[in-house]
Amino acid sequence: MNQTKQKVKEQFHLFLSKKGLKATLQRSLILDAFLGLDRSTHIDELYLLLRGRHSNIGHATVYRALRLFAAAGIAREVNLGDGLTRYEVAGGKRRDYLVCNDCGTVTEFENSTIARHQAELARNLGFTVQSLKIELRGICGNCQERQG
Template sequence: MQMKQQVKEQFNHFLSRKNLKTTLQRNLVVDAMVELDRHTHVDELYLLLRAKHPYIGHATVYRALRLLAESGLVREINLGDGITRYRLARQGERRDYLVCSDCGGVTEFENGLVEKEQLKRAHSLGFMVESFKIELKGLCRHCQGRNSRTH
């Protein structure tokens, strides 16, 4: 509950700096992102919110997510499949992903050894890294099982 309030306060501060209003719909999107606490995309979030709040519009959810991303409270994740995913930002967050090319599922993972070697190599080449993301595409366990049953 404390995290939700903290995120709302930070978002409302961001909105006021941009001379934008705090609205019920924007607060509903913030609440949903905090409660969901995983990757989501605008269509999924819209359907989840619409189930409880039938008056909320798709464009409203999209615009609220874009504002949350602009504020830095939510991260936009583009994995090259045409779907922009969103997730609540965390300090020191890792950006390593397993992406299922069949169902589109995303699983985060961490491998500090790989990161350390990549950063060391970048530094030796005179490159200053600002962000770091590893993305592996393939089939998740569920889709592997489903695909083996169809062949």
């Protein structure tokens, strides 16, 4: 067991007891699966993953658990405009997204140069920045090769 993951679990438990909510088997399993993925995911992906292992977890439960993780500050919602709500582990490094307009592939990478400028601009406008998302759209390397 990774030490960071253990900390996140403790954070989640603390959140639950503070709010008078309960630690259930399902929430534990979903959190494990969520932390086990080192990239953004969405409800159905987690649902199918867990469904394969534990046939007793419902779609609605995964949905509610992810929102709960977000409320607890251990997950972050990401929307890339493909109709799905994605979630990624919060607190990690910032992620930027490269979305291919041709094949739809989403590549994630880390970068921080742009972020600083924007956050500063926002502050000048009296806006307290809580999160920043940068999304680049274009044609990925594979699709460029395919097209010649």
